Amino acid sequence: MKKFLSAILFFAAVLASAAGLQVSVDRDTVPENEVFYFTMEFEGSIDGPISLPELSGGDWLTNIRRNGVSILNGKRVNTLSVGIRGTAPGTLVIPAFKVKIDGREEQTQKIEVKVVPLSEMQVDDRAGGSATRLSDAVFGELTLPDKRQTYYVGEAIPMRVTVLALSELQPRLNRLPELTGTSDLVSRSYQWPDGRTSNFAEPDIRQTVQNGKRFIRFDFDTVMRPLKPGKIEPKASLTLSVALPDEQRSRPSFGFGFGFPFSDVEYTTYKVETSSPGAIEIKSLPPAPKDAVNLGLLGRWTLTGGFDRKEAKAGEALSFFLELKGSGTIETLSAPKLAFENMRVFPPEVQKDKPGEIRISYAVVPLKAGEFSKTMKFATFDPATGSYAVHELDLRLPVAPNDLPMTPGYSTGEAAPLSGEAAPAAADPVQSAQHLHRTSPGKTVPLPLIRHALPPAAAIVLLAAIAALVIELAARRKHRMQNDPEFRRVRLLKKEVPKLIARLKNTRSEEEFLQLLSVSVHPLLAEALRLPPGATPSEITAKIEDPALKAFLESVQAAEFMPAAARHKLFSKENVELLSAGLRKYAALFLLFVLAVFPAGAAEKPGAFEQGGAAFAAGDYPAAIRHYREALNDRAPSPHILYNLGEAAYRLGDLPLAKGYFERAHRLAPLDPVITEDLRQVNTALKLPEYDGGAVGRYRDALRPDWYLMIAATALAVLAVAGAVRRKLPPLLTRTALLCAAAVFVLASTAMYFQMHTTYRPERAVVLGSSLELRSLPAASSGSVVAVVSGGSDARILDRNGDFVRIGVNGQDGWVPAEKVMPIF
The missing domain is CATH 2.60.40 (Immunoglobulin-like)
Known part of the structure; x- marks a missing residue:
């Protein structure tokens, strides 16, 4: 009992001594290495700095402090919170320490906090x-x-x-x-x-x-x-x-x-x-069969292949391909280098466009006529069986002689001999260098060169223009046939109506006549009456306005329910003439309707630009890009369409593609602030450095090169006019005009020159995709990887080879597929 009373008295004394200072923690159990707060509540203000005690298994975080003020029972209470981090699991003890408040010394209470691992x-x-x-x-x-x-x-x-x-x-x-x-x-x-x-x-x-x-x-x-x-x-x-x-x-x-x-x-x-x-x-792969070419593929694969033609000629290139289909690991593919007898085989090209499909193509040039025959074996490893699957190809190719001589370079360092002739013996290079006397005067070369070359050049240009016009008209006609249903109907009616009338007149039996009506006449009338495909005979008859023809077609619909004698009356010369006249009439009415409503072959569908806008508004950004690309004229692009393409690509998350379109739009409209800002934002998102051409470069690129050309031409015109009228003007005015015009001409010409060699140079391009490998050779699988560049980087096109281009990026250069970069112009 005494011990109990002593404990009560002790706690009462402690509370009385600490009545002016209360301490607490925001949690009694905290995760290891996580911050919690030790808070002191007091009336008045603290005198001087607080001496915090050392903690065992924890650290004071004095840089994390919180001060606050509250009103409690009409009194102003200040709070001070200090962060603590428990560094080891266990019990963290915050010992009591002394604090001076308004000149009096107060002591805090000891607090224990349990620190546990976060898990x-x-x-x-x-x-x-x-x-x-x-x-x-x-x-x-x-x-x-x-x-x-x-x-x-x-x-x-x-x-x-x-x-x-x-x-x-x-x-x-x-x-x-x-x-x-x-x-x-x-x-x-x-x-x-x-x-x-x-x-x-x-x-x-x-x-x-x-x-x-x-x-x-x-x-x-x-x-x-x-x-x-x-x-x-x-x-x-x-x-x-x-x-x-x-x-x-x-x-x-x-x-x-x-x-x-x-x-x-x-x-x-x-x-x-x-x-x-x-x-x-992880097991090692067993050795591949010695008589087979190991393709390096793992999985279940089937292989087909051969030459792309059944016959060949010496000296003419053809293709040899291997096509694999199946499932497995394609990253281990090793496209082999092949060697065929009497043939030159070029390095392989690998296509992996579709999942589970691989195509390896080789360009092959036969060097000698004859029968090529070879059996080849290719091996792929099947992990399910733990063994190699051997795929056998039996190759046969007849090679015919070529009438044309073969040029050097098809074989390894030597020219192939002519067909049927022996190769000439090599001549001594010292003896073969002879100075021969020319006995023929040869052809003359007229001078001046440009003046005499101008007429044939103009003739070539004129003929090319005529050919281009013919090709353009044919292409437009083909495009209308594919995209304009009314034009197709016109062509169909013009071509088919005369043929159908001739067939009707040559009909010899009742069954043939009725079959021709259902198979050919009804569909053609439906086209002429602008009915949808598959229209029924009743729908066609309802559209006919000619009473006689309408009555005849109604009788045809009931023909199968008529007696044989009555049905035989339908097949008569008068009905054939009536039907032929109806076909001519309604086909002609349709042609007049087309000429009146569609005078220039106008499309029924809305324009590609409007379709792109509708898709953009609906959030279908891939469709918007597709329609805007159709509306874009690459020879005369619109900055607005380019900007829309960039916006659609940006919303798809394809930042490199958006940068390419914004760059194009900015080069065509350098004064448009919206395009400039969006381009800056894309460069920032791609973590690319902003273009810094200095103050001179920024002022220079405020105008396009063609604008500078017009300014230079205008300045040159002013120079000419000022020089011509200089005698009638005051000397000071003349000199000022000449100097200003000359200065403008020089500045505009200089700006145009440097633009065409820097920001507007034709070989400028933007790298597409997230990253791009630069290869040492122009092929997808051969050669080594020189460098990897990030998408959106500025590149310079250095060379072209088929579907590959060589680009330079950040001091590195290598070959990439042409579709992986976007030229600015």
């Missing part, structure tokens, strides 16, 4: 009504969808990282998963819709219910390829931000006596370590 924090499950540890509320696993534990070197290993978090924790993704134990594996790259490249496909995020609890599920898929044999045990980790239940509250005040103007949730970073799928054994 051991208790989380209240609102749905289940029970508490659970954070490690049981947020967890994950690394799985192998193929359910295999044995793979081969180079074979694709699909992996999936799955993380589940309680919905109450409001999980947010901080960063993509990180894999460990995969140092001997290489990951596949995935292109995200926003243009980013990642080693994981875009995550699938959805809600799921497990054990009666609602979770947010994150699924990340990737594919790895092992580089060497052995055993691997991959693991994954994922960093999330979660809102613990006691942190889902409004932020406290920050020194002004009021809190944040909006409610927010404090998130805690939590790293999830996933479980491992177990050890995976």
Whole structure:
């Protein structure tokens, strides 16, 4: 009893001594390495600095302070909060220490705070009504969808990282998963819709219910390829931000006596370590068959191939191809270099346009006439059987002699001999160098060269213009046939009506006449009456205005129900003439209607630009780009259409494509502030340096080169006029006009010259896609990778070779596919 009374008296003394100073912490249990706050409440003001005691298992964060003022029972109470971080699990003791307040010395109370690992924090499950540890509320696993534990070197290993978090924790993704134990594996790259490249496909995020609890599920898929044999045990980790239940509250005040103007949730970073799928054994590939060419492919594949023609001529190029279809790892493909007897085989080109399809093409030039025969074997490895599948091709190709002589270069360093002739012996280069006397006067070359070359050049241009006009008219007619249904009807009626009338007049039997009516006459009348395809005979008859023809067609509809004698009366010369006249009449009426309503072949559909605007407004940006491209005239582009293309590409997330279109629009409309600002924003988003041509360059590029050309021409005209009238003007005015005109001419010409060699040079281009490999050779698979450049980079086209161009970017140059760069002009 005495001990109990002593304890009460002790606590009363402590409370009485600390009546002017109260201390507290915002939580009694905190995660390890997470900040919590130690708060002092007092009346008055603190004298001098506070001497904070040392903490065992924790650190004071004096740079994190909070001051506040509140009114309690009519008294002004000040608060001071200081941050603390618990650095080790256990009990963190904040010892009592002395504080001077308004000249009197007060002592705080000792406080104990429990510090636990973050994974051991208790989380209240609102749905289940029970508490659970954070490690049981947020967890994950690394799985192998193929359910295999044995793979081969180079074979694709699909992996999936799955993380589940309680919905109450409001999980947010901080960063993509990180894999460990995969140092001997290489990951596949995935292109995200926003243009980013990642080693994981875009995550699938959805809600799921497990054990009666609602979770947010994150699924990340990737594919790895092992580089060497052995055993691997991959693991994954994922960093999330979660809102613990006691942190889902409004932020406290920050020194002004009021809190944040909006409610927010404090998130805690939590790293999830996933479980491992177990050890995976990586086996070495067995040796490939010696008599087969190893393609390096793993999986189940079928192979077909051969030459693209059944016959060839010596010296004329043809193609040899290998086509593979199936499933498996295509990254390990090794396109072989082939050698055929008496043929020159060029390096291969590889196409992987469709999933599960590979085409390897070789350009081949026969060097000798004869029968080419060869049996080839190609090997692919099937992991399911653990052995190679051998694909055999039996090649046969007759090579005919060529009447034309073969040029040097088809064989390795030597010219092929002429067909049927022996190769001439090589002459001594010293003896062959002889100075011969020319006995013929030869053809004369008229001078001046330009004047005498002008008439034939003009004739060539005129003939080319006529040919271009004919080609243009033919193309327009073809385009109208494809896109203008009314024009097609006109052509059909003009061509088919006379033929059908002739067939009607040559009909010899009742059955043939009735069949011709249903098969040919009814569809042609439907076209002439502008009825939709598939119109019934009743619909056609209802549109006929001629009473006699209408009565005849109604009788034809009831022909199958008539007696044979009555049906035979339908097939008469008078009815054939009546039907022929009706065809002529309604076909002619239709042609007049077309000429009146569609005088110039106007399209019924709205214009491509209007269609692009409608698609843009509906949010269908791929369709908007397609329609705007149709409306764009590449020879005379509109800055407005280019700007719309850039906007549509920007909203799709294709920033390099948007930069290309904005660059084009900006070069054509340099004074448009909207285009200039959007181009600047795209460059900023791509982390590209802004163009800095200095003050001179910025003022120079304010106008286009053609504008400078017109200014220079105007200045030259002023020079000529001022020089011609100089005798009638005051000398000072004449000299001023001449000097100003000369200065303007020089400045405009100089600006135009430097623009055409810098910002407006024709070889300027923009790199498309998220990244681009520069190769040493103009081929998709041969040659080495020189460098990798980021999408949106400024490039300079240096050379062209078929479908490839050589570009220079940031001091590097290499070959890329032509469609991977966008020329500015």
